[in-house]
Amino acid sequence: MTQTDRYDNALSTQSDDARQSYVAGVDGVLGATYGTVQAFERAVLVDPGFALGHVGLARAHMMSGDMAAARIALRQAETLRGGLSERELAHIDLFGLLLSGQASQCRAAVREHVLSYPRDAMVAQLCTNVFGLIGFSGHAGREAELLAFTNALLPHYGRDWWMMSMHALSLCETGQINAATELMDQALDLNPVNANGSHFKAHALYEAGQTQTGMSYLADWLVGYDARAVLHGHLSWHLALWALQTGDTERMWQIIDDAVAPGAAQGLPINVLTDTASILYRAELAGVDVPDERWRQISAYAGRFFSETGQSFADIHAALAHAMAGDADRLAHVIATAKGPVRDLVEPVARGWHAIAEQDWQRALNDLTPVMASHERLGGSRAQRDLLELAYLNILLKLGHTDEARRLVRSRRPVLTAQAPVAGLDQGI
Ligand SMILES: [Fe+2]
Known part of the structure; x- marks a missing residue:
């Protein structure tokens, strides 16, 4: 049976267990929670031939600062190219560009990729957020560029906690504080453990000058x-x-x-x-x-x-x-x-x-x-x-x-x- 991720993208694994672990890993990447390395490790333990499980593991290692482990995981994915879909092959290539420091090439490739696969969140996330490939592009107007990027993707995601939180972030960084807060609150209602959500709710409170409210909100949120x-x-x-x-x-x-x-x-x-x-x-x-x-x-x-x-x-x-x-x-x-x-x-x-x-x-x-x-x-x-x-x-x-x-x-x-x-x-x- 063909497996799909949480965004309906087909996955080249037959294993439901591997799929579940992969989805948990992706959600961990999107929500900046702990345990993503372990989730992807489980995915490839269950199905060692699951290429995107290895790519996800590489991404999780990158996010924990372990570039050597990321390279090993990506090399493993490289050996599994046979039989993969165009979308999955692009994951190997894109994360390869990222890992080798080719940021501008990777940014261009992500932009191209999401035109065909707008709901490929694992790729799209590379260009979202303040520390993403648009955020660190060095471009004049990159805050507006980020807003345009998430604005174009938003309609493809329905009421998805991750995409809503990313667009709320873009709104916040272009000075649309009320709209950012409203959308972020909705995103956090859908997934309260999304750290990208709590992070930019805190930013919106900072931008609104709500110091005491911000302090108590963030102190409470950080407990968990x-x-x-x-x-x-x-x-x-x-x-x-x-x-x-x-x-x-x-x-x-x-x-x-x-x-x-x-x-x-x-x-x-x-x-x-x-x-x-x-x-x-x-x-x-x-x-x-x-x-x-x-x-x-x-x-x-x-x-x-x-x-x-x-x-x-x-x-x-x-x-x-x-x-x-x-x-x-x-x-x-x-x-x-x-x-x-x-x-x-x-x-x-x-x-x-x-x-x-x-x-x-x-x-x-x-x-x-x-x-x-x-x-x-x-x-x-x-x-x-x-x-x-x-x-x-x-x-x-x-x-x-x-x-x-x-x-x-x-x-x-x-x-x-x-x-x-x-x-x-x-x-x-
Ligand atoms: Fe921040």
């Missing part, structure tokens, strides 16, 4: 979320950020030390680096004393996991860590070797962090001013890129440009006007 799951560290970062915003510094440090910083977080290195560097600097901006040792720790982590440049969002956070830790050599390396589609912005941001660390505020202003209008290209969510907005705001305050600082926050990030945690802003406004 496995600390080994891919978004645990990042969701904890959101919570730490809100603790900072409410002035609860003790709670902020506790969350960082329990779930965000190197050695505590179990997520992907890009989250550990960007979340830790970000919360440390945002704490400094708020006037919190950040021990030098914390900067040295995250700088060393960046040096270990991101010794070479090329991932712009990681690169700007690595540069921040190196600048604040006083590691001139590593910082110079980021500046000298910045590469990839956003290298033109990585370099001035890295120079800006250097100037900030040296408290040369005029130089910092000169470095960051040309970046502010287009920092969307660097990647990350709006909440994450508030790191740059608030750093820039602080530079203006340091230089005595109080009126300009006031106009800046009101025009660019009005939600932060009343609650931007930047020391000195209250007096300025």
